[in-house]
Amino acid sequence: MTRIVAVTGVVPPHRYRQQELAEAFAAALRLPADSSRAVLDRVHASAGVDTRHLALPLADYAALSGFGQANDAYLAAALDLGEQAVTTALAAAGLPADAVDLVISTSVTGIAAPSLEARLAGRLGLRPDVRRLPVFGLGCAAGAAGVGRLHDFLAGHPDGVALLLSTELCSLTLQRSDGSPANLVAGALFGDGAGALLAVGPEHPAHGTAPGPAVVAARSRLYPGTEQQLGWDIVDSGFRIVLGAELPALVRLHVAEEVEGFLAAHDLKPGDIGAWICHPGGPKVLDALAGALALPDTALELSRRSLAAVGNLSSASVLHILRDTLALRPPQPGTYGLMLALGPGFASELVLLRW
Structure with missing residues (x-):
């Protein structure tokens, strides 16, 4: 089975309290101190968020005048964060960059062609013949989906090394x-933040010594008729979020059943x-998942x-969250874990892990 040998998470240095961000957002929207501002304050207070890090x-x-400038800022910050995430993961795994056979890079908060991993290849020292798979459109589900696709690749390349890079600068959207x-x-x-994960196939020398879990299986699932629940509308000013109010209900109706069937x-x-490694879509989504599965x-x-x-x-x-699990609550050998994330489609991605 595929073995995860390192996982890292990094954030930009600009950290703000939730109330500071609420004040700045209200000023940008020019919301008066009336019911509209009261709604914004309630949303920020109930989001389950205390602090966040921003790319800038x-x-x-306020100086970003349009989508082009926002995307230029995305490219600059994403490359720096991505490099930091990957170099930290390589150091933790004790592997050189030129050992990587496949790199999957995922982001849904900016556009890059050449893609991020192509722009980073020289800075990181990746081989010129490294296989590359840039992914856009899976949204929040792409981290779990990327682990599943690494697993698929390493099943056919049992002595190989595969890298997943996720770089998301949501504030710029x-x-x-x-x-x-x-x-x-x-x-x-x-x-805003980035993460990197390194995995090896079952015949790689690092497979038997790494403390990370093995990937047992993965499953992807689309839920027909839910396409308008989550995603982007592309407008002149960039990415306009589509976020349906029915998402918690869909989690209760479909995702819990999917998890039970997969297990x-x-x-x-x-x-x-x-060990539950669940994407924190928001307090209502987490509550719906916990309630439906009786966690x-x-x-x-x-x-x-x-x-x-x-x-x-x-x-x-x-x-x-996987990094935090390994650092704060390392599971005992034999423990099963489930990585779960939801994204546009509406879709779920599940990855079964075992320590």
Whole structure:
């Protein structure tokens, strides 16, 4: 089986309290001190977020005049964060950059062609013949999906090394003239960060010595008729978020059943999972998942902790939570874990892990 040998999570240096961000967002939207401002304050207070990190100093966002400037800022910050995440992961694994056979890079908060991993190849020391797979459009689900696709590749390359890089700068997508409920929620939830994960195949020398879990299996699932629940509308000012109010209900209706079916295929039940690495889509989504699967209060504690500390980092969140799991609550050998993330489609990505 595929073995995860290192996982890292990094954030930009510009850290702000949730109230500071609420004040700045209200000023950008020019919200008066009336019911509209009261709604924004309630959304920020109920988001489960205490602090977030931004790609730029807060005062610099007002100078971004359009999508082009925002995307230029994305490229500069994403390359620096991505390099930091990958070099930290390589050092932790004790592997050189030229050992990497495949790199999957995922981001849904900016556009890059050449893609981020191509621009980073020389800076990192990746081989000229490294296989590359840039991914856009999976959104928050891409971190878990990327782990699944690394697993697929290493099944056919059992002595190989594969790298997943997730770089999400959500603050640069925020629409500063959009007072819609979806944009208010996005302004309260999403933060900036990156993560990197290295995995090796079963015949690689590092497979038997790494403390990380093995990837047992992965599953992707689309839920027909839910395409309008999550994603982007592309407008003149960039990415305008689509965020349906029905998402928690869909989690209760579909995702819990999908999790139970996936686990049952491996003779497991939710109670057999000792480590839950769940994307923190927001407090309501986490509550819906915990309630539908009858999880104990502690099961999603690290997801809620990550949400409070850095916000929703889109596809990078599950990598940050897996890092925290290994550092703060390392499972005992034989423990099963489940990585779960949701994204546009509406879709779920599940990865079964075992320590």
